[in-house]
């Protein structure tokens with residue numbers, strides 16, 4: 001084997017562990033290649049929205065998707081998070097970090113922050129990074145209510161988001 005080739009293989013094996021970490025912590029890509037569908041009613045939004053420049057939550061200019069069907073549907077369950085009704089997802093990687101825990105999709109989740117009109121403004125929470133699954137947690141450790149109950153974990157008091 002030429003030394004060039006063996007160096008190549010050596011460099012590969014060095015990256016193997018790194019590669020494994022990336023494979024086990026799959027990250028979503030933004031902007032999303034395909035418009036996300038609403039996980040509640042499967043509606044695919046026609047447009048992507050931009051947060052107004054006067055947004056009081058520090059989100060001015062951010063791109064996001066909402067489901068207009070759920071937003072206007074009186075019977076639709078209100079989103080579990082503090083986001084507005086019909087919320088689907090941000091279309092950026094803010095709060096998405098390789099060390100975040102996985103959501104039900106098996107990709108790293110997003111850390112987000114409750115807005116000014118929510119019951120607890122500024123409170124951190126975890127959610128699906130692309131809005132594809134119903135994963136949501138207000139615990140610092142990212143456990144869902146059910147997981148915390150199963151593990152008999154005490155309330156962890158919530159958290160201030162730190163990935164912003």
Ligand SMILES: [Zn+2]
Pocket residue numbers: 038039040041042043067068069070071086
């Ligand atoms: Zn919907």
Ligand SMILES: [Zn+2]
Pocket residue numbers: 103104105106128129130131132133134135
């Ligand atoms: Zn998900």
